[in-house]
Amino acid sequence: MSNPVLTITSLTKRFGGVTAVSDINLEVMPRETIAIIGPNGAGKTTFYNMVSGRMLPTEGKIMLDGKDITGLPPHKISRLGVSRSFQLNNIFPEMTVQENVEVVLSAYHGHSRKLFNIASRNTGIQQEAVEFLERLGIDSLKEQRAEVISYGDKRLLEIAMVLATQPKLVLLDEPTAGMTPDETRRTTRLIKKLADSGDYTFMITEHDMDVVFNLADRILVMHRGEKLFAGTPEEVKNHPEVRVAYLGEEDDEAVEEANP
Numbered sequence: 550m551s552n553p554v555l556t557i558t559s560l561t562k563r564f565g566g567v568t569a570v571s572d573i574n575l576e577v578m579p580r581e582t583i584a585i586i587g588p589n590g591a592g593k594t595t596f597y598n599m600v601s602g603r604m605l606p607t608e609g610k611i612m613l614d615g616k617d618i619t620g621l622p623p624h625k626i627s628r629l630g631v632s633r634s635f636q637l638n639n640i641f642p643e644m645t646v647q648e649n650v651e652v653v654l655s656a657y658h659g660h661s662r663k664l665f666n667i668a669s670r671n672t673g674i675q676q677e678a679v680e681f682l683e684r685l686g687i688d689s690l691k692e693q694r695a696e697v698i699s700y701g702d703k704r705l706l707e708i709a710m711v712l713a714t715q716p717k718l719v720l721l722d723e724p725t726a727g728m729t730p731d732e733t734r735r736t737t738r739l740i741k742k743l744a745d746s747g748d749y750t751f752m753i754t755e756h757d758m759d760v761v762f763n764l765a766d767r768i769l770v771m772h773r774g775e776k777l778f779a780g781t782p783e784e785v786k787n788h789p790e791v792r793v794a795y796l797g798e799e800d801d802e803a804v805e806e807a808n809p
């Protein structure tokens with residue numbers, strides 16, 4: 550039995566009188582895709598911010614591959630293997646799609662991340678960059694400047710850049726937010742393929758339940774900072790309290806089941 554990639558114990562974040570995340574325990578196993586869901590204000594962003602080091606927990610512990618990363622700054626956590634996609638904040642708009650991935654790969658391989666260094670482009674890195682673009686199905690755009698490609702393709706480029714850091718854990722923040730239905734389907738298919746490749750462990754937050762049920766092996770449902778339920782997509786779909794509190798069902802039967 551393999552060890553968890555991520556072990557979260559009693560994770561809590563309070564903002565004055567507001568408990569945004571309350572006593573969350575979670576283990577994420579290698580090659581698993583876990584989704585964190587919950588209505589607005591449930592604490593998902595705060596939870597992510599603590600895992601990626603952008604916020605200090607009030608209480609609790611975060612272990613990555615057996616190493617305590619609680620309270621480390623984001624760049625250290627990222628170097629240790631937690632890579633988070635930010636909605637388009639990482640992309641250099643004037644560089645080509647391929648150069649964007651090359652910058653990340655250069656940094657990963659220990660070269661300077663300064664932009665002019667791209668001028669001394671290394672063929673090994675170029676080839677590797679194209680492979681990541683192929684994984685995301687956007688290799689045909691490699692020569693385009695990043696600023697001219699579609700919103701959906703930019704989000705895929707971001708995922709390619711995240712994967713290029715060879716992370717132990719990939720945090721995807723609403724990967725399909727703002728996408729057209731076609732882009733959403735395509736992105737879901739691609740993430741599913743990446744997850745099925747067995748090369749990655751994903752933690753995803755997402756409001757689109759079709760996407761969540763499609764991708765997740767396991768789902769943590771948060772409500773007002775607390776864990777409401779954790780289980781497989783099927784268990785989540787059938788859980789009466791989740792249906793009432795989160796999926797928004799006004800189902801008398803479910804209410805009765807939840808509050809007998």
Ligand SMILES: Nc1ncnc2c1ncn2[C@@H]1O[C@H](COP(=O)(O)OP(=O)(O)OP(=O)(O)O)[C@@H](O)[C@H]1O
Nearest residue numbers: 564567568569587588589590591592593594595596
């Ligand atoms: N910096 C902050 N200062 C004070 N309160 C905060 C802060 N950040 C979040 N909160 C509060 O913590 C709670 C959880 O917020 P959070 O943004 O983590 O929820 P969320 O599940 O990500 O919501 P959404 O789906 O709307 O993004 C909310 O009540 C929010 O108002």
